[in-house]
Amino acid sequence: MKPPRFHYCAPDMLDEALALLDQYGEDTKILAGGQSLIPLLNMRLAGPQYLIDINHISELNYIEPEDGYLAIGANVRQRQVERSPLVREKHPLLAEVVQHIGHMQIRNRGTIVGSIAHADPAAELPALLTCLNGEVVAQSIHGERVMKAEEFFTGYLSTGLNPGEMLTEVRFPWISPQSGWAFLEFARRSGDYALVGTAAVVTPSLDDHCMSAHIAYLGIAGLPLRVREIESILIGTTLDEQILNQAAELAQTFVSNDMEDVHATVDYRRALTTEITKRVLQAAWTRREH
The missing domain is CATH 3.30.390.50 (CO dehydrogenase flavoprotein, C-terminal domain)
Incomplete structure (x- = not known):
């Protein structure tokens, strides 16, 4: 099957992506890894008028240790996290969980943030983020908003994102060495x-x-x-x-x-x-x- 027609946008900067998201409104989808979105488009279960491809936004590709948590940007692939020496050493539970996601071909393209944003109750990463009381960062042209996992996941494939917002970061709290x-x-x-x-x-x-x-x-x-x-x-x-x-x-x-x-x-x-x-x-x- 083929997806319905849509307008394709591929911004190079986050500010540009947020402006497009604000301009086109709720009839827009964000494309990162596409492991959930592309099948939905092909089966015509989703039919956005506008598709914003964020793969060229290099500022969203980072794995950074912060005070209290590991920050992962919206363009980081699951396979990057799986192979990261930093993650394996400092957050072994996350490294373990990522290995259970689909097959390697899926992890090569799928993103950490994309899995969280899709909010599938049968997916591994949303459950891990909830377990750790982690956070997500949503951004729009109006600024940044941080939500706890239990605030973000509101129901089946449903989240607390507002119109004009997109997830740009997920924060996995550190686990103490004694735990x-x-x-x-x-x-x-x-x-x-x-x-x-x-x-x-x-x-x-x-x-x-x-x-x-x-x-x-x-x-x-x-x-x-x-x-x-x-x-x-x-x-x-x-x-x-x-x-x-x-x-x-x-x-x-x-x-x-x-x-x-x-x-x-x-x-x-x-x-x-x-x-x-x-x-x-x-x-x-x-x-x-x-």
Whole structure:
């Protein structure tokens, strides 16, 4: 299939792209890696009048360590992050998660920010950003706006972006050296969308009890879901078998009844969520520094 007609723009500067976005309004799409947008265009599920290609904007191609977080610009490919020595050394959880995204050909073109902007609840990066309480940076001709992940993801393929705004940066908070982390997902085949996945970070206290915990899921609701109820029952414990079972049983109650499809029933997703919760928390706690 072929996409409907559209006007193509390829600005060289961010200011130019923002001006075009403001001029053409809501009937505009931003093209970076195109791994989600191009199929939607070809299937005519999206039909913008204007397409703004940001691939020539070099100022959006950066991976920069900042105070408190790793900043990634809108033109950074997923494969760049996967191969980055900085990311592998300083943010190994992000490096681990990126390896689970599709196939290498997809990661060669797909961007980190593009995956976040698409807001697919079955995608890995939105769940990771939610788990870490990360941030996104939206820009327009009127200035810059920073949003927390849970503020940004508003529903299925829906975000808190306003008309005239585009995502220019994603910020992944650093994980302390003492913390343990893990990411697990279940897919029928390598490269397929996961049926269920979860990221977890746990931090021990000086007496080796859980001092803080973050856990978020993909594939169980219409948006990436951080479950603070699970986090709260982990605090002050050593994540023994009883606590892990309690967390796992609680996790499956957050699987939405709307998640039944041709790939899995709701009951199957709940069973997967129960098992994957125990495994991810065990793996994260084992990886902690103690």
